[in-house]
Amino acid sequence: MIDSSVFQDKIATYYTLGCKLNFSETSTFAQMLSDMGVRQAETGEAADICLINTCSVTDVADHKCRQAINRMVRNNPGALVVVTGCYAQLQPEKISKMDGVDLVLGANEKASLIDFLNDAWTKKQSLNVNTPSKESNLHNYFSVSTKDIKTFTPSCSRGNRTRYFLKVQDGCDYFCTYCTIPYARGFSRNPDIASLVMQARNVAEAGGKEIVLTGVNIGDFGKSTNESFIDLVKALDNIEGIKRFRISSMEPDLLDDKLIEYCSKSRAFMPHFHIPLQSGSDEVLRLMHRRYDKKLFAHKIKVIRQLIPDAFIGVDVMVGCRGEHPEHFEECYEFLESLDITQLHVFPYSERPGTSALRIPYTVSEKEKKERCRRLLELSETKRQAFYERHIGTNAEVLFEKAAKGKAMHGFTRNYIRVELSPSDRNEMYDNQLTNVRLDNFNIKKTALKAIIL
Numbered sequence: 161m162i163d164s165s166v167f168q169d170k171i172a173t174y175y176t177l178g179c180k181l182n183f184s185e186t187s188t189f190a191q192m193l194s195d196m197g198v199r200q201a202e203t204g205e206a207a208d209i210c211l212i213n214t215c216s217v218t219d220v221a222d223h224k225c226r227q228a229i230n231r232m233v234r235n236n237p238g239a240l241v242v243v244t245g246c247y248a249q250l251q252p253e254k255i256s257k258m259d260g261v262d263l264v265l266g267a268n269e270k271a272s273l274i275d276f277l278n279d280a281w282t283k284k285q286s287l288n289v290n291t292p293s294k295e296s297n298l299h300n301y302f303s304v305s306t307k308d309i310k311t312f313t314p315s316c317s318r319g320n321r322t323r324y325f326l327k328v329q330d331g332c333d334y335f336c337t338y339c340t341i342p343y344a345r346g347f348s349r350n351p352d353i354a355s356l357v358m359q360a361r362n363v364a365e366a367g368g369k370e371i372v373l374t375g376v377n378i379g380d381f382g383k384s385t386n387e388s389f390i391d392l393v394k395a396l397d398n399i400e401g402i403k404r405f406r407i408s409s410m411e412p413d414l415l416d417d418k419l420i421e422y423c424s425k426s427r428a429f430m431p432h433f434h435i436p437l438q439s440g441s442d443e444v445l446r447l448m449h450r451r452y453d454k455k456l457f458a459h460k461i462k463v464i465r466q467l468i469p470d471a472f473i474g475v476d477v478m479v480g481c482r483g484e485h486p487e488h489f490e491e492c493y494e495f496l497e498s499l500d501i502t503q504l505h506v507f508p509y510s511e512r513p514g515t516s517a518l519r520i521p522y523t524v525s526e527k528e529k530k531e532r533c534r535r536l537l538e539l540s541e542t543k544r545q546a547f548y549e550r551h552i553g554t555n556a557e558v559l560f561e562k563a564a565k566g567k568a569m570h571g572f573t574r575n576y577i578r579v580e581l582s583p584s585d586r587n588e589m590y591d592n593q594l595t596n597v598r599l600d601n602f603n604i605k606k607t608a609l610k611a612i613i614l
Contacts, residue, residue: 162278162494168197170338172332173207173236174498175228178215180408181374186213187317189273193472204564206237209277214245214345218510223245226258233260238250240284241297242277244270246344249303256301261305267346271311274300289544301470309346312384321481322571322592323406323559324368328392329375334411336438337449337517338481338509341376343419348380353387353395364401369592370407370559371396379414390419392564397428403594404559404574409434409476412460413452420460431468431575434505435460440495441488447520447573454495460497472547472576473501477536480529483508489532497539502547502576506533548577548609551599558611570608572600578608585613 173432176186201207211233214225225247242263249266253435256264263280287296315327381389405428423429439445442453508529558579560571569581580603602608
């Protein structure tokens, strides 16, 4: 039994590392605590409860997690410190031994965050009373193996911006050779369509205009419920209160041509795709255990361009992975250069303990990884600016985000072009509103197109 009264008027602070899915889950945790009477700490204010939601996609991410935990402990003396997320699932015992840490929750346990938090709070208060002169941290951890991760933690959150993020799926069955996410998140699972439609309707009732569908491998949606992703898309498209839906990253082998065709005619699903390629070399894709080749990927881009010529197409690329010889990278570069895509999201490969990629003998130096990243980022910027330039002088519908007084407002078109409205033209009435504009030239930094209100 949870005694919510003990949390009344308590102060909490949150820190999130990693993907949009993590940010969405943290926002949901914060709302759950708020419903129990916990308020969020203001800047510089010490908290009673600290929650750190971690990432473990790279070794650098692990290091940042440890830094964040140490900083939270240092800035909030005596607080109940809770750590969850991917790093917590992979290294629960190690994290639990860190100074100041009370509770570490793995992927299965975070669904019961409030129950664990209530129990830990009671134990910590008892420890403070009975042994006031000794360390009062619990150093408890709870985690199960990957095969036993069964729970799904619902999440639909707004965060600090206009867009809402609706978690439609969790976990992954793919086990690519470089990746630890299946071990950190468990196998693919999802709620049913009816529950997701209900959450989306709640967003519409709250005044939300745009929802991003998030997950680990969202194209795999339906395994838990014998449904399909396109059925989910069709059901959400009928919620007229939501003006825009965006689909987050989807594996190319799961991006069905029928889904692309549906989106081309959809009322609310935007002309915006994010497709992970990872490598433009079939040999490297084979080493990665990816489930497609260059031919299939090129086909998907062709279908999108035929059906939705102005679609924004973002592509994930990993550079410097084991087995990526110089000729493989050149093949990748030439392949990407040939594709009619909009922007690249470039990541250097990072060694992850326990992954089968470590058995591949050829390694790439850090210096060479940086150079390959630099070249692809330059290519990305060339493609993005060319895509933006094609739209200068056209009219577009923009969903603006709130801006601080005296600052420019920003928003995005249907096809995800970033738009800037000058401080002199900004108006609070545009916040979270669909507004018709003419797209003018680039701003000074060429990060957005200037907007002229029609």
